[in-house]
Amino acid sequence: MENLGKADWDDPERVKRLAASYSQRYGKTFWHTLLKLTGPERRETILDLGCGPGLFLLDATTRYKAKRVIGLDASEAMLEQAHHFLAGKLEESNTLLRVVDFDSSDPGVEPNTIDLAFSGFLLHEIRNPEGLLPHVYKSLKPKGIYAAYEFVSGDLVSFIDYMKRGGMSEADARRRYPHMCKYSLAQFEGMLRGAGFSRVKSSLIDVRAVFVGLKAEK
Numbered sequence: 001m002e003n004l005g006k007a008d009w010d011d012p013e014r015v016k017r018l019a020a021s022y023s024q025r026y027g028k029t030f031w032h033t034l035l036k037l038t039g040p041e042r043r044e045t046i047l048d049l050g051c052g053p054g055l056f057l058l059d060a061t062t063r064y065k066a067k068r069v070i071g072l073d074a075s076e077a078m079l080e081q082a083h084h085f086l087a088g089k090l091e092e093s094n095t096l097l098r099v100v101d102f103d104s105s106d107p108g109v110e111p112n113t114i115d116l117a118f119s120g121f122l123l124h125e126i127r128n129p130e131g132l133l134p135h136v137y138k139s140l141k142p143k144g145i146y147a148a149y150e151f152v153s154g155d156l157v158s159f160i161d162y163m164k165r166g167g168m169s170e171a172d173a174r175r176r177y178p179h180m181c182k183y184s185l186a187q188f189e190g191m192l193r194g195a196g197f198s199r200v201k202s203s204l205i206d207v208r209a210v211f212v213g214l215k216a217e218k
């Protein structure tokens with residue numbers, strides 16, 4: 001299948017569009033859902049896989065009172081924008097932004113160091129999400145949580161409606177559906193359990209879902 005998403009993440013226009021659409025994608029409902037699933041308590045170190053322009057990390061730093069953030073992304077242009085948005089938010093040494101392509105490398109995060117790992121609209125982009133998740137699991141401290149935000153398959157009509165509301169044509173939405181809604185919620189939950197996560201929970205937000213898994217204390 002043609003990979004509709006991958007080729008142009010370094011395109012400055014795409015970086016701009018992604019940043020501009022952040023508040024619509026990560027609005028009140030998203031934060032209410034995420035905080036309900038993770039709990040509101042402090043998360044000192046937050047990892048964002050596929051952080052894009054870094055706006056989730058910016059918000060999450062405040063919401064979870066983080067001290068240290070790590071953003072990983074394959075796109076240098078995205079990380080440059082993230083650097084700009086995050087400048088001055090935390091001490092410089094506590095903001096780590098690094099180029100990593102999950103299709104060819106491990107995240108390279110030290111084991112047992114992360115309190116909250118997150119990925120937004122990443123898992124459908126990469127070749128092998130099942131291969132990435134055990135690394136995410138390993139990076140978490142015991143009682144650490146991984147949360148993901150993704151489109152899910154199963155409702156083409158609602159997906160088209162959602163994308164049309166964002167200004168996309170019906171034809172484009174239909175073309176994008178197999179790429180953006182590659183997995184069902186049950187498949188995502190299965191991937192988390194397969195990687196070792198327990199207490200897997202999820203919540204649907206129209207055609208998107210937030211799902212979380214816990215690294216239990218041994």
Ligand SMILES: C[S@@+](CC[C@H](N)C(=O)[O-])C[C@H]1O[C@@H](n2cnc3c(N)ncnc32)[C@H](O)[C@@H]1O
Nearest residue numbers: 009050051052073074075101102103120121125
């Ligand atoms: C749809 S964007 C989402 C960005 C951000 N999480 C957000 O929601 O605003 C997907 C991000 O994943 C990154 N990405 C795509 N494929 C990747 C890969 N193989 N390894 C690492 N990052 C990748 C892109 O550069 C882009 O920043």
